[in-house]
Amino acid sequence: MFARLVSARAAGASMRPRSFRYYSAAARPVIGVRRETKHKWERRTPVLPEHVEQLKKDGIEVIVQPSNNRIVGDERYRQAGATISEDLSKADVIVGIKEVELAGLIPNKSYLYFSHTHKGQSYNMGMLKDVLDKKIRLMDYELITNDKGQRQVMFGTFAGYSGMLDGLHALGLRLLGKGYGTPFLNVGMAHTYPTLQHAKDTLRDLGKIIEQDGLPQSFGPMVVVFTGTGNVSRGAQEVFQCLPHEYVKPSELQQLVESKTWSNKKIYATVVDVADHCVRKDAPDAVFDFAHYLANPDQYKSVFADKIAPYATMLVTGHYWDTPFPRLLTTEQAKRLYPTWKKNNRMITIADISCDIRGGLEFMSHAAKIDDPWFMYDPLTGSEHKDPDGEGVQIMSVDILPSELPLESSKYFGDKLLPYLKQMAKQEFEAPVLKRATIAADGALEPRHAWLEGKLPSAITAAGEVKSPAAASAKRVVVLGSGFVAGPLVDYLLRDPHVHITLASNNVAEATALAATRDTSRIHVAEIEVSPTTVNDHLKSVLSTGDVIVSLVPATLHVPIAKECIARGKHMVTASYISKDMASLHADAQQAGVTIMNEVGLDPGIDHLTAKQFIDEVHAHGGQIEGFVSWCGGLPAPENSGNPLGYKFSWSPRGVLLAALNSAIYRMDGKEVTIPSERLLLSARDVNIYKGFALEGLPNRDSLSYIDQYELNRDHLKTMFRGTLRYKGYSHLVFQFRLLGLLATDALTGIDRAQAAELSWPALLGRLLSVKNPTRDTLEPAIALRTGLLPTSPDLRDLLDAMSWLGMFDQSATAFPAGSIASAATGPAALDATCARLQSMLVYEEGERDMVAMHHEFTVRTRAGKSAQHTATLITYGDPVPTGATAMAKTVGIPAAIAAEMLLQGKMTRRGVLAPMHRDIYEPMLNVLTKEGVQFVEKARDL
Known part of the structure; x- marks a missing residue:
């Protein structure tokens, strides 16, 4: 029925004049090239300097946003004839690789990028609505197809190249964990090679070693199973074929493994297509009918678990999977098969190039990072860990693999894209290829994408009325406070089109300004006053409207709000420490079935998540933590720290200065140390994380209280210290202010x-x-x-x-x-x-940015008695003022938003007054934070 409805926007599509033009009044067409901002590893570009030269020959100007991270430097673009400028407003067409943040979309322009919207991906529906509201023409690389529907511009082959290299790198580490040194140990991650050819040459050299010395005999025939027959799979196989190999059919795997005729001086491979593992439930022996399978996926099941999985040493996924179709392997199948895999040295490593989270491999829980590309999954317990010596299947699951070969993938991509760029610059949007690539234009969805209207934050009924798309399932969040960290929190929550937010603040102008730049149909502003002791009737009525309450007001105001939430059965989230008064509400919250989730910001917050994950993994493998030191600070970027305090405020100055009035207690080298409040600022010490930073640190409150919260063994623990980072000189000056x-x-x-x-x-x-x-x-x-x-x-x-x-x-x-x-x-x-003076003077000026630094140091004694030091360091920068959010706002607001989201979705089931110390809380939060770009650099050394 819905397919026959024509939305107000979609209807407008057919009435647009064909001569509609999305370009400026400049005499020459202009193309803008965005700087990629989604991920630090995203170094690709759709337009290289050589493409700029070709565009210039056709009379097309090119503006390139400056970037310190792009694979080709700004000067090369300048030499090719491009203009280097932050401002892309003069461009008619703007191109990039990844999605554009909402604040970065310029109205009435034509954009081309991987938008991840055309399948109705919920996390980008807010962006699509913004595209429509700003009357932007949106085109997507995935939709640039020929008349046969074949994609013309893609990175799939390069995902295959990188994925195979990263998978072999992981395999070498896993085999070493099992006690076998192999030539795979010399395979680096794809990004460590200067060129793809260099990587292939390395594999050929390693292949000669395999041909000469062979692979471990006890692993039987080394079998790599490739799924899919498209570009991803072909790219992976192209790399694999640099090693000595032999292909067999999927139906021949059992005979190969069980025979005695295989050779350990080569690697066997098979390519599995859908016809090789999907059968009809009612007629398993019937000839496979692909058309019937596409039309009736629910009538099919996969036999991969029984026919292929028992014989694979390494699985390389390159196939496409979507919800209605049978999974390659389910969680239950993996649990059933794991004892056999372990006994026979099968399914050692999975290189999940497709990276479909909870998709074709149901147990694949999250995308990994390029600098931390794999994890271990134990099918028997359903747990994950990072020990390559431990139980389970190793999974390499990086989701931005082409970024590891940025120059070659950009060259290939740009060469394919160039003819279409010329068409776009000349406004030939009615050309068949560009027409097929267009999702929206002039404020309307293209007819074949009209169904996305129902996915947008506001949906259109048959009568043309606008209503909430989730009238029956709306999720309501009350956010108390509209200050520094509210923006990223609100933006994150609004990605879910079912979420509606009441932004309650004592500063209505501030809250209104925040709401005005977002989806005002789903944000309501309410004026409130919050007292340290009571909740007035108006605030009570505001709280009653929410399913989850997020309190961003000062910490001293949380307790009366929490009491009211418990009385009304409302869950609550704060980024603040659990005070004694808050902790006293635990039993009442449990009895009421309410979660009061605290300490889910940066510090406290991200520090807990990362520390607890590492500590639990050490304990799971029989080790002990002998020392834990954690530092965190929100600071101006070094180049913006030129004031007497070396500090600027990206959050409440009151909270910063009150922290200087705390006493502190910690353990250092076996001795407990107490620092009274009046001596705190005198206890600053130098902190050497990176030589480029002149940092000092102060002890932070009661470090010893976290010994029990982190479930550390007091008898083994010699050091327990949590501290706050500042630039050198800050503490001495603030101490004088206190005097x-x-x-x-x-x-x-x-x-x-x-x-x-x-x-x-x-x-x-x-x-x-x-x-x-x-x-x-x-x-x-x-x-x-x-x-x-x-x-x-x-x-x-x-x-x-x-x-x-x-x-x-x-x-x-x-x-x-x-x-x-x-x-x-x-x-x-x-x-x-x-506070008022510092806030007025120590502000971020236009173009300046803040920085968050977090650094953990763990001293570990393994079950075997060996000692090692492990470090994990996060350095992240905010967006330059005023282009986006500060690093502090992101790293406080987004974790709090994730916790609120988990409560809304029923994914957080513990009740009471909590901090994020449990695996079922910290693990899913970390998985999401990884996707949001919160990434630590980890190092280890033996002691």
Whole structure:
């Protein structure tokens, strides 16, 4: 029935004039080439300098966004005749590889990229709606086909090349884990080779070793099973064929393995097509009818588990799979077969080039990273780990494999694309190939994609009315707070077209501005006031509308909100630490069947997820953690740290400064150390993560409380330390501020809010330092006296210079600007003024960016008694202001959003007041964060 409906947008498609033009008024057509921003490993480009030269010959201008990561540098493009510019607004057509973030889509342009929308992929429906709202022509590489429906521009072959190399690399490590050194140990990941030819030459050299020495006899015939017959499979086989090999039919595998005639000086291979493993349920012996299979997939089953899987040493997947069709291997089949695989040394490694998560291989749970390309899956327990010596099947599952051969894949891709680029530049969008590639134009979906209307955040009924696509299944989230981290959280949640958000804030202008740039049909703004002790009736009514409440307000306000959530049966998410008062609500939350999920931001948050995953893996293999040190900090990028504190605010300054008032306790080298609040800032130490960073660190609160939460053995644990990172000099300067009273939280005596509004900064300093006529000349001696610094001390000069830079001696500088006093229940405090001043001065200017640094150090003793140090380091940068979100906003907001999503989807079933310390919570969160680009660099060394 739906296929016969014509949506308002789709109907518009047939009424567009054929002469409609998506280009500027410039005399020459212009093509823009985007910088790739989705993933650090994405170094490919659809247009190389040699293609720029050819386009220029045809009178086509090219603008290229600058990139430090693209496989070809900006200067090469400039030499080829391209203009290097951040601004692509002059381009008629804009091309890239991966999806464009919503903020980056320019209205009324023509875009070409892998949009991942034409199958109705839910995670990109928000982007598709934005395309329609901005009247963008969207074309997709996957839809550039010839008249026979064959794709013309693709990377599949290069996925096969890289996937085979990465798979052989993984196989070498797995065989070593089983005690066998083989030539596969000398196969590198695809990105380690300068060219594909170099990789092939290496394999041919290794093949000579195999022909001479053979492979381990105990592994029987080494059999590689390829699935699929398309470009992916052919690319993988092209690489494989550099090794000594022999092909057999799938039907011959059993005879080969059970015979005594095979040779260990070559590798056997077979190619499995759908006809080789899919049979009709009612007539297994019937001749395979592909047309019938496509029309009736539910009438078929796969016999791969019994006919092919028992004989494979390595499985290389290159086939296409979709939901209605039989899986290659189910989780239950893998569990049943694993004892036989283990006994016979079969199914050692899977190179899942197709990388269909929970797809053709039901147990393949997540895409791996190029710098961490495989994991172990134990079919008997359903668990995953990273020990190549341990139980299970090794799975290589990188999903951006062509990125490992960026130059050659870009060359191949660009050569294929060039004729179509010329057509697009000349506005020949009605040409058959470009017409087939178009998903949307002029605010309307193309007729053959009209069904996607029902997948959009708002759907069109037969009567032409707009209604929610999930009226019966809408999921409602109340987000309390609209500040620094709200944007990425809201954007993530809105990817699900069923989610509706109430953005509740005491700053309506801020919340309205945030909502206005997003899908306003699914965001409602509500004005609220939050008290540290009570929840008023209006806020209660707002909370009642949500299925999940996400609290981004200051941590001191969480507890009354949590009590109200428990009373109303609402789940709640915060990124804050679990306070004693919050922990006391655990039993009540459990009894109410409510989850109060805390500590799911950056720190606390991502630090817990990654630390707990590593610790649990060590324990699972009989090892012990003898030391754990974790550092984390949100900082300006080094090039943007040029101020006295070396700091800028990408989140609440109050939270930053209050952290300097905490006491701390930790264990170091077997001794417990307590740092009182007044000594915290004096305890800073140098932290050497990378030589390029001048970092210092402070202990962070109670590190010892995490010994039990991380399930560490106190008898073995010598060091337990969690700390906060800053650039050198920060702690000493803030300590001086504290001595001056600038961090005091008590209300100033004898001054009300109205009087505070008239107080200048020198006047405030005068009150704090008992100076009657405060000017710089009279304040400086008092500052020296209060801090104990000699008048000739360089430290005093640095302090005075910093205060001057911050405007604290400026008679015209207001100490308490409007909105700076934290609570209506108290009078003005010096901390309010300091927060307001720092927030106004230490801001990110246009083009600047922030940085998040996290670093774990684990000291491990293995079951065999060996000691090693493992490190995991995350350095991630925000988008340049004002083009996107800060690194801090992303790394706090997105984990919180993932936790909220898990609660909405029923994937988080534990109840009570929780932190993310359980595998069923941290593992799925980490899997999603990996896809979001949160990636650690891991290293290890023996001690």
